[in-house]
Amino acid sequence: MAAQLESEKAEKVKKQVEFYFSDSNAPRDKFLLQHIQADPEGFVDLAVICKFSRMQAILFPGKQFDSQCTVGNDLAKQVGEALRPCQSLQVNEEGTRVKRATELDPEAAVKGVDERSLYAAPFPFDATLERLSAFWSSVGPTNGVRLRRHAVSKDFKGSVFVEFSTQEAMKEVLGKDLEFEHAALRMEPKLEYMARKQGDRSTALLVEVAEGHASDAAAEAPADDATPNAAEATPDAAQATPDAAQASPPEAAASAQAEPEEYEPGCIVRVAFAAQPKLAWTAVKEAFGGSDRGVRFVELSEDGDEQLALVRFDSHANAEGALQKRDGDGKIAVEGNSGSVSLLEGEQESAMYKKWAESRKQHEARRAQGGNARGRGRGRGFKRDKGGGGGRGRGAKRGRR
Secondary structure (H helix, E strand, C coil): CCCCCCHHHHHHHHHHHHHHCCCCCHHHCHHHHHHHHHCCCCCEEHHHHCCCHHHHHHHCCCCCCCCCCCCCHHHHHHHHHHHCCCCCEEECCCCCEEEECCCCCHHHHHHHHHHCEEEEECCCCCCCHHHHHHHHHHHCCEEEEEEEECCCCCCEEEEEEEEECCHHHHHHHHCCCCEECCEECEEEEHHHHHHHHHHHHHHHHHHHHHCCCHHHHHHHCCCCCCCCCHHHHCCCHHHCCCCHHHCCHHHHHHCCCCCCCCCCCCCEEEEEEECCCCCCHHHHHHHCCHHHHCEEEEEEEEECCEEEEEEEECCHHHHHHHHCCCCCCCEEEECCEEEEEEECCHHHHHHHHHHHHHHHHHHHHHHHHCCCCCCCCCCCCCCCCCCCCCCCCCCCCEEEC
């Protein structure tokens, strides 16, 4: 009989492997799911499980993670013996393979997890999974906490999804006023949060198309977005007739001065960067904390030897919070490019809202007119003329949502 893991290590192993095969993780873990579905009975080799980063941290504390490490048969059997008491798992007779005790229905499992999960923010960017898990465990019966991370940098966004044991437990927590390290938490059911963000993306796409950058906005939207190929579905503002006297009736109506929506003053942050290196709007958005810190959208433009970024926030409070990111010289660095940060105010702020309102109105008029449905800005019809025409539309704007 193989030697056994020490009791403390065995408990950690049980908890970790139970999580791997749980409804909370298995349906969304593509690598593990492939292994489960590859075996007729759903077994997965424990030698594979032991290579996972958190398992290595438990089994080999203090050692650097190595995805190519070799897991001996004796160690796999020790882990198998530690897992035998788990009611949610089944270990094979040899003690070298493990599977769920119940069959996995990925679609139903994801639906159930989402229904009993909530979204919460803000949290410090240096908060660890261990700290947040301990916090939420003190609040109610949880199955797990997921830290939301930026797709590119993998940095923590400052928000989490928390899965509770039941939907009723989740709803009970929603009724509480919670704080984490003296900061009041915003909470809402995960499904409502996801629906709201989907609506925000649709609104962002509408304005993005009006500015003539449909293809990039569509690329950011998820695959199941209601408008998966906006570049083909909507016209490019760069192709609109600039002279109202020559425009068709809907275009002529759009040329009238559009009234901006009611807005809260002090929600636009202006950043003046050097001309080089060129910046991506996504990098600017992430630098200010993204959607979880209230960023509605980012518009980039070029003005002589400067790159100008206008970052619109959902509230003055979040815009003020963004100003706190400035260094001693009043600047913020994004991908090696340092820019001066200030709040857009007065007539400049009003002019930007009028501009955005005009863009929306023109886009809505073109949609009502119909026809000219294929954009030719930066979508599939974009042409790179030798003279530089057909590029970014009017001027050198590179607005982004």
